[in-house]
Amino acid sequence: MASSSGGGGGRRMTPGGDSSASAGGRRIYRTQTAGNLGDSIFDSEVVPSSLVDIAPILRVANEVEASNPRVAYLCRFYAFEKAHRLDPTSSGRGVRQFKTALLQRLERENDPTLKGRVKQSDAREMQSFYQLYYKKYIQALQKVADKADRAQLTKAYQTAAVLFEVLRAVNVSQKIEVDKSILETHNQVEEKKKLYLPYNILPLDPDSANQPIMLYPEIQAAFHALRNTRGLPWPKEHEKKRDAPKEHEKKRDADLLAWLQAMFGFQKDNVSNQREHLILLLANVHIRQIPKSDQQPKLDDRALDTVMKKLFKNYKRWCKYLGRKSSLWLPTIQQEVQQRKLLYMGLYLLIWGEAANLRFMPECLCYIYHHMAFELYGMLAGNVSPTTGENVKPAYGGEEEAFLKRVVTPIYKVIEKEVERSKTMKSKHSHWRNYDDLNEYFWSRDCFRLGWPMRSDADFFKTPNVPLHHVDGEDRTVGNGNWMGKVNFVEIRSFWHIFRSFDRMWSFLILSLQAMVIIAWNGGTPSDIFDRGVFKQVLSIFITAAILKLGQASPRRKRSLIPKDEVIPPLPNAPYHQGQNFHEKIVAKGILGVLNYREEVKLMIPMETHITS
Structure with missing residues (x-):
């Protein structure tokens, strides 16, 4: 049962349009004392922070409302129920007003949308619209040869996933099973949805290789350099996942950042963001190199060294200041040098991307990177732990989000x-x-x-x-x-702090007052300052300035x-x-x-x- 948290009563309403007092069905209530808050919050899909999970549902409702108002109503109804499950007491900021406004809109749109319904029930209406949406939008976009509409296709997959979620909820409420054809369609959508993941600038999924930005030689060079995972010791758990029958395609998607994620436990989205970040950094420097390297998609070592020098400038200064050797060690085998440099840079970017507020503490990040880079070096060198007798492993790695x-x-x-x-x-x-x-x-x-x-x-x-x-x-x-x-x-503060903070202003006012008093005492006109005797007396302000400076020159104090x-x-x-x-x-x-x-x-x-x- 979904209801607003207000204490007022109201009539009971089900998504099928029946207004009755029966015990069956899902129920929502309207607060009598709340006013109409308008529909702008739903049009802009702005929701309270505690209800952020229902924003995609409201977006889909706004998207499909023009073609099928009843389906849009069912999406908003499901969003209301989900909001009530997320915050049943409406204790979050703005939740009570949001749920009240959404409830009022549902009551207004129930009867008009019910009259325009084509099928006999809401469940059949949702199934029919889901199949129509898949044929009209997804299949049509999939037939585009050049994949120029990848953004639209990604949005279509996300919309189809939300529609299926609402469809399943409506079917459960009306005790109707979902057709097998719709389940098969949903499985296909989910498989494609995993490929068409959200991205910032670079679409790195296999189906986006023909995108214009992915055709730049510099992008391809950096992308292929990150795919060089030869000789890396993958953890056993990850090897089992990569060798699974349904995930055999993931082998070709493994790269250096995926290996760092598996070993050190970074977040998946952080890895995706920093993968794009590192590729763009390398490509931007690579494209500026003069003379140009060959046209083969191979990363220029000069670009790699330039980016690495900029990234580790502060870390090397930190090591030098503390008298420590950095943890950046390169192999003697030339074929492995580029891979090692990319691993060091990828590790630094992953630490920075997941550091949150620790970014305000750059030397703290240097300390973290110093130890994690040494662990990386130990794993690649095959070092053995003196305590366990096994190969060196990260102290905090092995688990998700470790x-x-x-x-x-x-x-x-x-x-x-x-x-x-x-x-x-x-x-x-x-x-x-x-x-x-x-x-x-x-x-x-x-x-x-x-x-x-x-x-x-x-x-x-x-x-x-x-x-x-x-x-x-x-x-x-x-x-x-x-x-x-x-x-x-x-810093120890007192009421004298205001005088210390504005010492220049106070000094200027005191010296100006002294000069004006001297001029007023000797005649009172500004021209008197040119008199030799008056001018000598005005020069005494420098003695006063020296005394003020002496009073301000209190040494800084330290207190244990x-x-x-x-x-x-x-x-x-x-x-x-x-x-x-x-x-x-x-x-x-x-x-x-x-x-x-x-x-x-x-x-x-x-x-x-x-x-x-």
């Missing part, structure tokens, strides 16, 4: 808690961390104490969970010894938020953070030992060449 859940989400939760703390507790700027403060943690070698996989008990992930207390005239937290706090500069009794001296050759406890120092020594061992392992492998800036 990168989002295990890497991005924990760091984002820290940001969320800090922001929530600043809003709810009304704390001072020195008592919570923002993006810059969290990112500054990755400006020093202390960040490597997080390890990989990142330790959940590290200071970086700790946030105070106790309320603020008023101590010595200011708000302070109790028991925040485990909180890392600010890393570098801490960690009790002094917990601070110990740093160990030799390891610059530790001043806010670490003793037991965390011991853990950090072990982490640095592992990192040093990792650097030694790098030097023990002579078959690889390191990329230098």
